[in-house]
Amino acid sequence: MSKKLIEVACFGNQGRSPIAELALKNLLANGINGQYQGLSDEYEIISSGVGVDDIKTGNIPTSVQVKYVKQALDRGDIYTSELEAEHVKKAIEKGDARAIDICYNKAVDRFGSEEKKFRKEVLPNLGLEGKLKETQEQTTPNKNVVAFFAMDQRGLDAARKKYADALIPEPQIMAVLGPYVGSPEVTNTFGNSKAVYKQGASQIMKDAEFALDRVVNETYKKAV
Numbered sequence: 001m002s003k004k005l006i007e008v009a010c011f012g013n014q015g016r017s018p019i020a021e022l023a024l025k026n027l028l029a030n031g032i033n034g035q036y037q038g039l040s041d042e043y044e045i046i047s048s049g050v051g052v053d054d055i056k057t058g059n060i061p062t063s064v065q066v067k068y069v070k071q072a073l074d075r076g077d078i079y080t081s082e083l084e085a086e087h088v089k090k091a092i093e094k095g096d097a098r099a100i101d102i103c104y105n106k107a108v109d110r111f112g113s114e115e116k117k118f119r120k121e122v123l124p125n126l127g128l129e130g131k132l133k134e135t136q137e138q139t140t141p142n143k144n145v146v147a148f149f150a151m152d153q154r155g156l157d158a159a160r161k162k163y164a165d166a167l168i169p170e171p172q173i174m175a176v177l178g179p180y181v182g183s184p185e186v187t188n189t190f191g192n193s194k195a196v197y198k199q200g201a202s203q204i205m206k207d208a209e210f211a212l213d214r215v216v217n218e219t220y221k222k223a224v
Contacts, residue, residue, distance in 0.1 A: 003044040005144045010151040013049030018132040021047035023208040048139040050158040065104035071191050072107035111191040118197040141166040147173035147215045152185045181210035
């Protein structure tokens, strides 16, 4: 019998969802307050990204690229000269897709390298043991998923569309992780400071614990 899948997803499957995946795997393996030992035989934790295929093919909408380019502009440490910053602003004003793409790639390259550094510095201090996944996987509808958690509403909407397009029924539980346990949506930490990354990772770990408790209570009888 196939294991019941609990899936967590963000956009690129490299920032928030791998943290949630590892936290949930640790909880399944170690239990919570003496509960749930042995549930690794019944459940499997996976993570994915609703936009991974777009990232890999370079098919990122210009509107999304502009969002990150503006974020980089606001930081002031990526487009470092006044002349470069002015060129970036003009590219946005003119809607120059090619120039925006170049600016976007420079921004996300920096954001990505910073994120890797933050992982090494922050996660061990939060007590998250183990290694985060290194591969990015596209969110794909799967009938064995009993609980699907997106990090934000945009991700949840994208996943629901994928299930609808594939004519596969939605999982029994399909929700945004934070609100599912009474917390806010988890902030996208990509391109933000180390402090924001730490805050986001800490929230994900706490939300994962509450979510797992609720998921098991709602789905365990159907899993055995």
